Structures are given as structure tokens and as C-alpha cells.
Amino acid sequence: MEHLTIVAAYFNQPEIFEEWWRVLLSYPDELVAKIKLRLVDDHSERAPLGIPATILKRFDVQAFVVEDDIVCGQTGARNLAMKHAEGWCFVTDPDYILYPDAAQKLLGKMSLASGRDRWMGELERRNYYHPRSKLYGTGKEQHRAENMAVVHADDFWSVGGYNEDFAGGYGYGDGLLFRAMKEYGKMRDVFIQDVWMTHYQKGVVEKSDGTRITDAASPIVRSTVRNKPIFKRMNSDILTKGWKRLLRDRKPPIRFKWRRFA
Secondary structure: OOOEEEEEEEOOOHHHHHHHHHHHOOOOHHHHOOEEEEEEEOOOOOOOOOOOHHHHHHOEEEEEEEOOOOOOOHHHHHHHHHHOOOOEEEEEOOOEEOOHHHHHHHHHOOOEOOOOOOEOOOOOOOEEEEEEEEEOOOOOEOOOOOOOEEEEHHHHHHOOOOOHHHEOEOOOHHHHHHHHHHHHOOOEEEEEEEEEEEEOOOOOOEOOOOOEOOOOHHHHHHHOOOHHHHHHHHHHHHHHHHHHHHHHHOOOOOOOOEEEOO
16 A cells, blocks of 8 residues: 655644644544654754644654754754655645645555556656645635655655755755756656645634744744855855765765654
């Protein structure tokens, strides 16, 4: 039976996971059996995420915390999650949630025929896939979800995963990974037009106690001043070294202390 592993790294966002748990607990048993969760706390300023016993009982869950304080270390955090994943993975930000109908539709594209490794589904190796997104509460169609993708773990690691040499800035890790897949790995970027993620945009969800689900990325973007120099260095290295040398010379991934907490 084919599985889909949902991979997410988060920073200071426990509120959004209350919505994750609510949605995941609405999955029917036959769908739960095909879903795995790999979650990483990117050294949040508060205690690691509390995962309800009902989630741990129903799902295959592994959760980790990065113990080193790395500014904007999402690249390494996602690498850590992917090291504990296999097969087809959905790598996403926490504020995008995969509702049961979307998960079922995605799994339907992954179906195996009888016989070893003979595919009948639409998803193909050496491709990575971007879904669509709609805004929670209104259903308004948004942009193509560029900062997340459905990708096979083997294809992810064939280009070395996320490049942690460029940690410390926000928002460039995904773009660099997808460029490496396309330009070096010769993979195809495919838009899945009939699978919709639900986007919990900052401030649109107010809970019963009056608090709002927040996006921890916003204060990170405001507080870091390293984005532009990191982006400049990244583009310079790609131009001067080329992809082959850039990937060869990089340091190994997951170069920090971590521990599993669930």
C-alpha cells in the first residue's frame, strides 16, 4: 500500500497545529492508514508542540526538535524530517493544511498497479508537484503554492535536499531546492490543478478565547537583516561554481543537535 508522508517544520506556531489536529481527526480510518506525519520544531522559543494522544494513536507520527539555535533554520529542520521519511512526501508550511478530500485525491494519483513498481497513478518520479491553494473561511483561490511540493524522497536527496549552507535568511530555501531539482536534477515542475491546500492566512482565524492563529514568519522577516546578503551569495555561488560543484562542496546536511520527542 502506498503512503503519503506529510512533512512540516515549524517555529512558534502551536496554535495552527490545533487546526491540524482537528482536520486530521476528521480523516476516515482508511485514509489514516495511508498517511504518515514527520514534524520538526525549529528551536522554538516555547516548549515543543504537544501532540494529542488521539493523534499519536491513530497516525504514524515522528516529531523532532532542533536543539541548536540556528536563525531561520528551516532548511535543516525540513532535512531532518525528510531523513525520517520515504516514498512520496508532501513538504509543506504549517499554515497550509491538507483536508481529507485533498489527501484522498493526492493518494489517488499515487496508486500502484499489480506487479513490482508498475505505476498507474499520475505522479511520476523525477517530477515535483505544486498544488493549488484556497483561503480558509472564504474559499478564495490564491496563488500556486510555490513554497511546498509533493516530491519522492529519493528525488529530494538526489540533489542533496535543502542546502543548509544558506541558512540564516528566510524564504530562499525552497526556491533553491526547486532550482536544483530542475536545473541540475533535470526534473519537471508540475502544477497539480485539482488538489487544493487550505491556507490559514495570518490573522484570519480567531479562536473562541479571542486569540488568533499567527504566522511566526512575519516577525522573523522583520528581524533578520541577513536575507539580502545570503540571497546575493547564493546566486553568486550558483553562477561561479555551477550546480555540480556547489552540491559537491556543500557541508553534509543536518549539522546540528536534535532529539525526537514523539
